Amino acid sequence: MAAASEGPVALPAVVDLDALEDVRDALLAETERGGVEVSGEAVERISTNALLMLASAAETARRSNFPFAITTASPAMRAAIDRLGLNVVFAPMLRG
Numbered sequence: 001m002a003a004a005s006e007g008p009v010a011l012p013a014v015v016d017l018d019a020l021e022d023v024r025d026a027l028l029a030e031t032e033r034g035g036v037e038v039s040g041e042a043v044e045r046i047s048t049n050a051l052l053m054l055a056s057a058a059e060t061a062r063r064s065n066f067p068f069a070i071t072t073a074s075p076a077m078r079a080a081i082d083r084l085g086l087n088v089v090f091a092p093m094l095r096g
Contacts, residue, residue: 008039008071015043015050023050027057035066040073046080055089072096 009026012019030036036057040046054070061068070093073081081090 008037010039011043011046011050011077013042013044015046017047017049020047020050020053024053027053031057031061031064031066036061036068038068038070040070040077043074043077046077048080048084051080051084051086051090055086058093069093069095 009023009030011023015023027036027038038054058068070077070090073094073096078094081087
């Protein structure tokens with residue numbers, strides 16, 4: 001059985017192409033431990049690619065029967081999700 005998560009993956013203020021590698025690595029490390037919790041409270045700007053990567057990570061966790069949640073998504077993050085029409089994709093994982 002996988003170990004418990006060490007805490008949420010905290011997204012940076014700007015989640016763009018330059019930040020994707022670090023976020024991906026953190027998500028992979030948490031996925032290997034089991035459930036994944038992502039904190040989006042600091043997000044001021046997030047790219048489409050970053051949102052698609054989060055959706056992909058959530059699907060990977062679901063297929064592995066691990067929980068995946070995004071907690072405290074900032075207004076900017078929620079606006080990006082809404083603007084791109086990804087509400088249906090993100091609704092099951094958004095908390096708080």
